Amino acid sequence: MLKSMGWLAVAGLMNMATNPAGAAEAAKSAEPRFKMIVIAELIDPNGKEEIHKPYVDAAKVWLNKLALDSNLSVKYIESPNVLTDSMVADVSLIWQMNFTPFRWNAAAKAVFEKYINAAKGGWLGQHHASLYGPVLTTETWPFFAKLIGEINYKNYIADFASGDVRLEEPAHPVFAGVAAKFNVTTEEWYIWDKNPRPKVHVLANVDETSYKFVNQAQSGTKMGDHPVVWTYDGYKARNLYIFMGHHPNLFQNADYVTLLRNAIFWAANKPAATSLVQAGIRASVGPRAGAHQARNLAGRRIRTR
Numbered sequence: 001m002l003k004s005m006g007w008l009a010v011a012g013l014m015n016m017a018t019n020p021a022g023a024a025e026a027a028k029s030a031e032p033r034f035k036m037i038v039i040a041e042l043i044d045p046n047g048k049e050e051i052h053k054p055y056v057d058a059a060k061v062w063l064n065k066l067a068l069d070s071n072l073s074v075k076y077i078e079s080p081n082v083l084t085d086s087m088v089a090d091v092s093l094i095w096q097m098n099f100t101p102f103r104w105n106a107a108a109k110a111v112f113e114k115y116i117n118a119a120k121g122g123w124l125g126q127h128h129a130s131l132y133g134p135v136l137t138t139e140t141w142p143f144f145a146k147l148i149g150e151i152n153y154k155n156y157i158a159d160f161a162s163g164d165v166r167l168e169e170p171a172h173p174v175f176a177g178v179a180a181k182f183n184v185t186t187e188e189w190y191i192w193d194k195n196p197r198p199k200v201h202v203l204a205n206v207d208e209t210s211y212k213f214v215n216q217a218q219s220g221t222k223m224g225d226h227p228v229v230w231t232y233d234g235y236k237a238r239n240l241y242i243f244m245g246h247h248p249n250l251f252q253n254a255d256y257v258t259l260l261r262n263a264i265f266w267a268a269n270k271p272a273a274t275s276l277v278q279a280g281i282r283a284s285v286g287p288r289a290g291a292h293q294a295r296n297l298a299g300r301r302i303r304t305r
């Protein structure tokens with residue numbers, strides 16, 4: 001059940017609205033600054049609504065606004081198996097927002113490997129992108145395994161825990177404007193059979209001692225040193241994995257949203273739009289997010305679904 005929204009044609013609208021430019025300038029600005037493809041599964045293999053659809057829906061609202069503000073083109077696909085060489089030829093970023101490393105067909109894998117090896121653009125992977133290994137599937141994909149640090153998925157906190165994410169390299173461009181430590185209220189905090197740290201360049205970890213479990217019976221799901229954001233230096237293409245990506249309330253988390261926005265521009269190897277920098281790095285998060293954060297800081301009980 002593949003349905004594509006097609007390229008989001010928002011280019012130039014902002015410029016025309018805020019600047020009475022001549023026709024030539026308007027035509028020039030109609031060219032997007034860059035294109036990206038977002039892979040986000042909405043229906044699971046059993047034909048049910050995929051569990052992360054609420055996250056994807058919230059991400060789309062946020063991303064469509066960013067695309068409008070920053071003059072980007074976004075194509076949403078529900079499976080990588082529609083990818084072709086020509087589709088990715090002028091794409092600066094493939095964002096694997098919600099899809100596993102398995103159920104890719106041979107053609108899709110070939111397109112992806114060629115794209116990454118040629119550094120045609122970058123890759124941003126989230127959440128399900130680290131669901132690799134025998135707990136879930138007998139499928140293997142050595143190229144992808146390297147990208148995510150040669151780890152195998154082991155377990156998750158099904159009923160969620162809040163946790164503090166700690167930056168290891170706060171000067172990295174993806175962390176511009178992000179607090180050195182920020183709380184994520186509702187995550188599953190996957191653990192893997194081994195630590196990816198020896199294989200990848202870790203940029204942030206979650207402090208497991210900060211966990212507040214919804215269900216204390218799941219408090220054994222820990223791995224000690226627990227990376228949650230990293231990049232693999234062994235491939236030519238820029239790439240970044242951000243584990244956090246389950247709950248739609250992440251889009252009310254100013255630090256998370258800033259990280260995500262930085263990650264898009266960094267992985268695509270494109271500077272952020274000047275107007276956004278001038279408007280302030282947290283401009284895309286509304287006042288509600290500020291209130292939400294303040295409540296969390298005040299230590300009130302964290303609401304979960």
Ligand SMILES: [Zn+2]
Nearest residue numbers: 127188245246
């Ligand atoms: Zn999840």
